[in-house]
Amino acid sequence: MSSPKAGHAAVLVIFAVALIARVGFSFARDTVAQNTGLEVGSDGYELIAANLVTGHGYCFRTDLAETLSRPPGYPLFLAAVFWVFDGLKLWPVQLTQALLGALTACMTYLLVLPLGRRAAILGGLIFAIYPGDLVACSRYLAEPLSMVALMAAMLLIRRLLGRPNALFLGLALGSCFLVMVLSRDINFVLPVLLLVTAVALPSAKGHRRAFLKVAALALVPAIVGSSLWCWRNYRLSGMVVFPSSNTGCTAFDGLYIGSHLGGGRTVRELMRESRLLQCEIARAHGIYPELRFAVFFRDSRDEAHLSRILSKEVTHSVISQPWAFLKRSALGMARFWYLGPSPRVSWVAAALNVPLLFFACVGIWRTIRLRHHGAVLWLVVILYYNVACAIVNPLVRYALPTIPFLAALAGLALSMYWQKPPHRSTPPASEGLAVDRSSRT
Numbered sequence: 001m002s003s004p005k006a007g008h009a010a011v012l013v014i015f016a017v018a019l020i021a022r023v024g025f026s027f028a029r030d031t032v033a034q035n036t037g038l039e040v041g042s043d044g045y046e047l048i049a050a051n052l053v054t055g056h057g058y059c060f061r062t063d064l065a066e067t068l069s070r071p072p073g074y075p076l077f078l079a080a081v082f083w084v085f086d087g088l089k090l091w092p093v094q095l096t097q098a099l100l101g102a103l104t105a106c107m108t109y110l111l112v113l114p115l116g117r118r119a120a121i122l123g124g125l126i127f128a129i130y131p132g133d134l135v136a137c138s139r140y141l142a143e144p145l146s147m148v149a150l151m152a153a154m155l156l157i158r159r160l161l162g163r164p165n166a167l168f169l170g171l172a173l174g175s176c177f178l179v180m181v182l183s184r185d186i187n188f189v190l191p192v193l194l195l196v197t198a199v200a201l202p203s204a205k206g207h208r209r210a211f212l213k214v215a216a217l218a219l220v221p222a223i224v225g226s227s228l229w230c231w232r233n234y235r236l237s238g239m240v241v242f243p244s245s246n247t248g249c250t251a252f253d254g255l256y257i258g259s260h261l262g263g264g265r266t267v268r269e270l271m272r273e274s275r276l277l278q279c280e281i282a283r284a285h286g287i288y289p290e291l292r293f294a295v296f297f298r299d300s301r302d303e304a305h306l307s308r309i310l311s312k313e314v315t316h317s318v319i320s321q322p323w324a325f326l327k328r329s330a331l332g333m334a335r336f337w338y339l340g341p342s343p344r345v346s347w348v349a350a351a352l353n354v355p356l357l358f359f360a361c362v363g364i365w366r367t368i369r370l371r372h373h374g375a376v377l378w379l380v381v382i383l384y385y386n387v388a389c390a391i392v393n394p395l396v397r398y399a400l401p402t403i404p405f406l407a408a409l410a411g412l413a414l415s416m417y418w419q420k421p422p423h424r425s426t427p428p429a430s431e432g433l434a435v436d437r438s439s440r441t
Contacts, residue, residue, distance in 0.1 A: 123411025
């Protein structure tokens with residue numbers, strides 16, 4: 001089989017394995033989800049999307065104000081799926097997200113391909129069957145959309161390092177950044193961080209000025225889209241809220257969970273206690289959230305106001321107890337790889353991610369030996385999510401965007417054990433000596 005045909009076949013196999021795994025899990029999700037916590041919660045994205053489709057605005061419920069607590073990328077994506085399939089059903093979303101997950105697996109293959117086809121195949125297959133993404137693709141969660149945009153951005157940055165004058169690639173990269181920023185709050189700083197790292201790589205030497213021009217162009221869509229959303233939030237609340245008001249709530253959750261974890265209560269129980277405490281804080285300031293959770297409000301101004309109050313509570317705790325904050329953050333960087341809503345999920349996550357992290361470390365060593373500077377961008381993504389989530393809310397679900405890069409590094413490590421035996425074109429020295437002796441005789 002020729003090399004291009006082998007590459008196409010590998011991509012098709014990875015795509016098929018990833019798609020079948022995700023669609024199959026979607027059928028079995030209800031059975032698997034029992035007593036694991038996987039059936040709980042969706043962050044309310046589908047509620048906003050349903051109201052958008054029915055013309056009731058960007059809100060959780062028709063009797064509530066427009067919400068500021070969710071960036072618009074994923075709700076708009078869900079609304080589009082609901083509109084295309086003419087109904088508020090889960091299965092079209094599962095199918096669409098399964099396709100996104102399969103594309104992410106293929107892009108993992110392409111990311112590793114410069115380091116060898118075997119490593120690329122292994123990396124793509126590891127992500128194709130990774131259980132965490134199977135779960136995410138079966139629910140109303142923003143990770144599948146955010147991840148496919150992130151992987152596309154990484155491939156475009158690599159291409160731009162070789163062709164910095166390709167302005168259309170810069171616009172495509174800007175579109176990926178826009179989806180990233182408007183689908184997950186945590187991605188707000190990541191585009192700038194990736195571009196700064198890329199321009200410092202040795203592969204950018206000689207054309208850094210041209211790359212900087214394209215990088216500036218790539219940031220324009222994200223800046224414009226984010227500014228428009230920020231202006232919308234300001235008009236609703238009279239406050240600057242960017243990218244969403246959920247930042248204060250999430251930071252408070254992380255502070256409460258990190259301070260009380262280890263007392264015998266699960267993360268799910270601590271999360272509920274945190275939300276109830278937030279409601280008490282809200283009522284003390286004359287704010288009355290609905291459904292006993294701090295994300296439902298009848299007035300957008302109350303939502304923005306409470307977010308600022310909670311942010312100040314977290315900031316005051318950090319300033320008054322800096323060592324406790326540093327301790328929680330250090331522990332959070334470890335918990336980020338396994339901590340789930342229930343003990344069972346945490347054990348499963350640890351069993352999956354600890355071996356993956358080990359092989360990823362071996363893969364890092366191999367990239368150093370191979371002098372593959374592009375892998376620095378992979379490490380930047382892994383460290384960024386780890387540090388950012390450790391500070392805010394270190395749950396294993398938020399580690400999902402790092403998995404394609406861990407899979408890439410693990411594939412590179414495992415490819416060392418998948419090598420063809422050396423081709424023996426000449427007989428060994430011992431055989432040659434035997435022939436010489438017989439000829440003399």
